[in-house]
Amino acid sequence: MLQRINLEHILFLDIETVPQHPNFEDLDEATQLLYEQKTKYQRKEDFTASQFYDRAGIWAEFGKIVCISVGFFKLQGDTRTFRVTSFHGEEEDILKEFKVLLETHFNRPNHLLCAHNGKEFDFPYIARRMIIHGIELPFKLNLFGKKPWEVPHLDTLELWKFGDYKTFTSLKLMAHVLGIPSPKDDIDGSQVRDVFYEEQDIDRIIIYCEKDTITVAQVFLRLRNEPLLTDLEIKSV
Template identity: 65%
Template sequence: MNLTYKLNNILFLDIETVPQEESWEQLSKEMQGLFEKKTQYQRKEEFTAEQFYDRAGIWAEFGKIICISVGYFVDVDTKKQLRVTSFFGDDEHKLLTEFKVLLDKHFAKKDNILCAHNGKEFDFPFIARRMIIHKIDLPKKLNLFGKKPWEVPHIDTLELWKFGDFKHYTSLKLLTSILGIPSPKDDIDGSEVAAVYYKEKNLQRIVAYCEKDTIAVAQILLRFNNEDLIEDKDIVSV
């Protein structure tokens, strides 16, 4: 694709989300009614709102973020190194604040860009909406008000792969497979995150999964630019 972005200016990321409450019964009657209306089109006549609640994590109004994993390239001895870290926990306000500090301190320059797979449709707006709900001022890279499309500092690997075919969708797992990138989906997938969080209470397993997705997004961008994939030994947790 001959992308002109400088890799060191890009922050790769992925988020994991779950329903705000573990079960339908824990929602207030008002929220149950609002969820029923919100999901009416998706459910049609196939599911009741209660049966559909396990998918509530995909909506910022009914879900919450439990992990944001990020990765960024640095040059070490003339070689690229991908450094990966995560913000995670039960306290969503805390992890969102920590993520905002990272953006404000290290990725607020004009040339800095955020990159995710399906990020423009999911990750970026989800983070922004949850920040507003928590009364956290939006960092510059998520505040898109008044920006023209070409001024938005976001790269979406799904959008790049579409090549203008906006009806086309390709999952991260499929894209990594056809591009010869090690699959990030070797343990759990998105549909299992809520159960791992609420039933198993294994947040570290989710963090590992989220970090693999972040690494995969970085690898995809390398492949799009016809560059060599980064080796495991050059991926460093910080």
């Protein structure tokens, strides 16, 4: 049961990704062809691979991580705080710093990672980008040989499905139906590419990413039927 999990043993997280380059034309010919093949069935017939390149960030082979935001609970008696921090900069540095966090503070067998749609997106994306950069996977992301019940990952989307695999429920929709303040009051995922490359406003992306991380924690609290975090309980570090 979710209530049996110690909140302090969970690292909540969210990532923001963008295409590896600002424009399709920046890719070499081989990569352009591979992207065209990869997106053949995702694109409408009247969309070229170049016109579809703004979506490249959703694939680890053609995108990169520009921000990882994490949050964790600290419980002291009746006092509850949720601390949020972010890693940003060059992708390799982001991944290495995140790995250090996992290996120094969330390396015990009972420690868990939690994200919304994390099992389908965040966790494999981080792992793939680490492999691409030649970074050895931390234990929490190395799933080889693990049985399903040994995987140290929680996914609020999976928890909300209750065994139903037919539908996808966005974090925004879950927040809405559970009475949680919406995290999408500035930008959404489709705008991150433009904010990063055109506006070059990483601070705006960090704020957006941290709000999603907080919302994942809020959703988890609601799934446990516990009070939501107040603004005073949330600390940016």
